Amino acid sequence: MLVSIKVKKLLGGTLSMINCNNLITGILAVNHNDTVILYNEGAQKIFMDETLTNKKITKLIESLSFEICVQQISLEHISDIELKTIYVIIAFKTFSPKNINDLNCFTLRKILDNCHDEIFVVDNKGNSVYANKAAEKNYGVKVSDLIGKASWQLAEEGICSPPITPIALSEKKKVTIEQTTRIGRKLVVTASPILDQKGEIDLIVENSRDITELKNIKQDLEVTRELLEKYKREVEVLRKEDLNVKNDIIANSKQMCDLLDIVHGVATTDSTILILGKSGTGKSILAKHIHKISKRKDGPFITINCAAIPEQLLESELFGYTPGAFSGASKNGKVGLLALANNGTLFFDEIAEIPIRLQAKLLEVIQGHRFTPVGSVKEKLIDVRIIAATNQKLKEMVNNNSFREDLFYRLNVIELEMPPLKERLEDIIPLIYFFLERYDKKYERNHDFTEETLDLLTQHDWPGNIRELEHTIERLVVTVKDTVIKPKNLPKIFHDNSKSQFHVSFPSFVPLDKSVEEFQKQLINKAYKQFKNTYKVAEVLQISQSKAYRLIKKYTD
Numbered sequence: 001m002l003v004s005i006k007v008k009k010l011l012g013g014t015l016s017m018i019n020c021n022n023l024i025t026g027i028l029a030v031n032h033n034d035t036v037i038l039y040n041e042g043a044q045k046i047f048m049d050e051t052l053t054n055k056k057i058t059k060l061i062e063s064l065s066f067e068i069c070v071q072q073i074s075l076e077h078i079s080d081i082e083l084k085t086i087y088v089i090i091a092f093k094t095f096s097p098k099n100i101n102d103l104n105c106f107t108l109r110k111i112l113d114n115c116h117d118e119i120f121v122v123d124n125k126g127n128s129v130y131a132n133k134a135a136e137k138n139y140g141v142k143v144s145d146l147i148g149k150a151s152w153q154l155a156e157e158g159i160c161s162p163p164i165t166p167i168a169l170s171e172k173k174k175v176t177i178e179q180t181t182r183i184g185r186k187l188v189v190t191a192s193p194i195l196d197q198k199g200e201i202d203l204i205v206e207n208s209r210d211i212t213e214l215k216n217i218k219q220d221l222e223v224t225r226e227l228l229e230k231y232k233r234e235v236e237v238l239r240k241e242d243l244n245v246k247n248d249i250i251a252n253s254k255q256m257c258d259l260l261d262i263v264h265g266v267a268t269t270d271s272t273i274l275i276l277g278k279s280g281t282g283k284s285i286l287a288k289h290i291h292k293i294s295k296r297k298d299g300p301f302i303t304i305n306c307a308a309i310p311e312q313l314l315e316s317e318l319f320g321y322t323p324g325a326f327s328g329a330s331k332n333g334k335v336g337l338l339a340l341a342n343n344g345t346l347f348f349d350e351i352a353e354i355p356i357r358l359q360a361k362l363l364e365v366i367q368g369h370r371f372t373p374v375g376s377v378k379e380k381l382i383d384v385r386i387i388a389a390t391n392q393k394l395k396e397m398v399n400n401n402s403f404r405e406d407l408f409y410r411l412n413v414i415e416l417e418m419p420p421l422k423e424r425l426e427d428i429i430p431l432i433y434f435f436l437e438r439y440d441k442k443y444e445r446n447h448d449f450t451e452e453t454l455d456l457l458t459q460h461d462w463p464g465n466i467r468e469l470e471h472t473i474e475r476l477v478v479t480v481k482d483t484v485i486k487p488k489n490l491p492k493i494f495h496d497n498s499k500s501q502f503h504v505s506f507p508s509f510v511p512l513d514k515s516v517e518e519f520q521k522q523l524i525n526k527a528y529k530q531f532k533n534t535y536k537v538a539e540v541l542q543i544s545q546s547k548a549y550r551l552i553k554k555y556t557d
Contacts, residue, residue: 118208140183252426275389277418280467283389299344307350325375352392435473
C-alpha cells in the first residue's frame with residue numbers, strides 16, 4: 001500500500017523504521033478497520049511474528065502476556081490522507097533483554113522458579129538478566145544479587161568458575177562445561193545462544209544441573225553392587241550345599257565301592273565321561289560327585305536335560321544367541337549354558353535325546369573347545385568338562401543311525417555304569433535311613449521301622465531304583481502318623497511281592513527228595529534272574545561261588 005508523503009512528514013520520518021533495524025520500540029500503522037498496514041522490526045520482535053499485515057491490532061495486543069505501554073496518535077484531522085486511512089502509532093515499552101527480569105507473567109515465573117534445574121539468562125554483552133530460584137540453591141546468594149552482573153564479575157567474586165558465557169559468545173554455539181560454585185556444588189552447565197535474524201547473539205540461556213546429587217546415585221549403585229555381591233555369595237553357598245548335601249553317595253555294596261574307586265581315579269582329569277544306567281539309579285548324583293572331587297570343584301556345575309527342553313529351544317539354550325537372532329528373541333540376547341559352565345562342568349542328562357542336527361555342534365565343542373552363539377559369526381572359546389548320562393543303549397542307536405558314531409566315541413572316553421538298586425542289597429537299608437532322616441527333618445517328624453517292614457523293603461525289586469525308594473520313604477513319612485512304620489503302612493505292591501517271594505509250587509505227594517530238588521531249582525533260577533551273576537547269588541544264598549556256578553549251570557542250561 002502507498003502512504004502519502006504528507007503522512008511521513010507528519011510522523012517526522014519515524015515510519016521509515018520499516019527499513020530501520022536500530023529501533024526496538026514497536027510502531028504500527030492501522031486503518032479505520034483497526035487492521036495493521038505498516039509496522040517496523042521492533043513490532044515483529046514484540047509480537048514474535050514476521051507478518052503483521054492485515055491483522056487486527058486489538059487481537060495482537062490481547063495475545064501479549066506482558067505489560068505494554070500504548071500511545072495512540074489520531075490522524076483524523078488530516079483530511080487528505082489516501083483511502084481515508086487512520087494511522088495509530090503504538091509505542092511499546094522497550095523490550096530489551098534488560099527488562100526480561102521485569103516480566104509480570106505470574107504463570108511463567110511460577111513455572112521457571114519450580115524448575116529443578118537452574119535457568120540463567122545473559123544478554124549479548126554477557127550481563128545477567130534473569131535467573132530462577134534454583135540459582136540461589138546453587139550459589140548461596142539471592143537472585144537479585146546476580147542480576148546485572150557480568151560473567152567475569154561472577155567468576156571474580158567466586159560465585160562460579162570457570163565462566164561459560166565468554167565461550168558461548170565467542171563460538172556462537174551450544175557449549176557444555178563443569179563448574180564449581182562458591183558453596184562447593186558441582187554443576188554441569190549448558191549454554192545455548194539465541195541468534196537474531198542476522199545470526200548475531202541476542203540472548204544466551206544457560207541450564208545448570210547440580211551433579212552433587214549424583215553422589216547419592218553413586219552411593220545407591222554401591223549399595224546395589226554390595227547386594228549383588230551378597231547374592232552371589234549366597235548362590236555360591238547354595239551351590240556348594242547342593243553338591244555337598246544332596247550328592248552324598250552311599251556305597252556299602254561291592255559294585256558301588258568298585259565304581260567309586262574308578263570315579264576317584266578319573267575325577268581329577270578332564271576326560272569326557274559317559275554314565276550309563278537305568279532310570280533312577282542316581283546318574284546325576286554321580287556326575288555331581290565327580291565335579292565335587294575334581295579340580296573344577298570351585299567352578300560352576302551346569303545341568304542341561306536334553307529331554308526336558310523342546311528341540312526348537314535346545315540350541316539357543318545351549319549356545320545362547322545374539323540380539324534379534326530370531327523372531328521372539330530378547331533384544332539383549334542371551335548367554336547360553338555352555339558359556340555359563342565355563343571353567344566348570346557341563347552335565348548332559350539324557351544325552352540320547354539330543355537332536356541329530358545338534359550333535360555335530362556338540363562334537364565341535366568337545367573337540368575344539370569352541371562354539372558359535374545363534375545369530376553370530378564369531379566363535380567363542382570355552383573351557384569346560386563334559387559329562388553325559390543316558391538310560392538308552394547308545395551303541396544300538398549308533399547302529400540305527402539315530403546317534404552319531406563320532407560323538408559316541410568322543411563321549412565314551414570313560415564309561416561308568418550305575419548298577420540298579422536290586423543289585424545293591426547292602427545299600428538299601430542305609431539308603432532307607434538316609435531318606436528317612438531327610439524327610440523326617442523336612443516335615444518335622446520322627447519315625448522308625450520295624451524289622452518286618454525293613455524285610456519287605458529289602459525284598460522289593462525296586463524297578464524305579466533309588467528314585468522309587470526315595471519317593472516311597474517320603475510318602476511313608478508324610479502319611480504315617482505313628483512313630484513306628486509297620487508293614488501295614490506299606491503300599492499294596494510290597495505285600496504282593498512278599499507273597500510271591502520264593503513261592504514254590506509242585507504236585508501233591510511228591511517225594512521229599514524231589515520237593516527239595518524243585519525248591520532248590522526255583523530258588524536258584526529266581527536268584528540268578530534277579531542278580532545276573534554267580535557272585536551275588538552265592539552271597540545271597542550263603543553258598544560258595546563255585547557251588548552257585550554249578551547249580552546255575554545245572555538248572556539254567
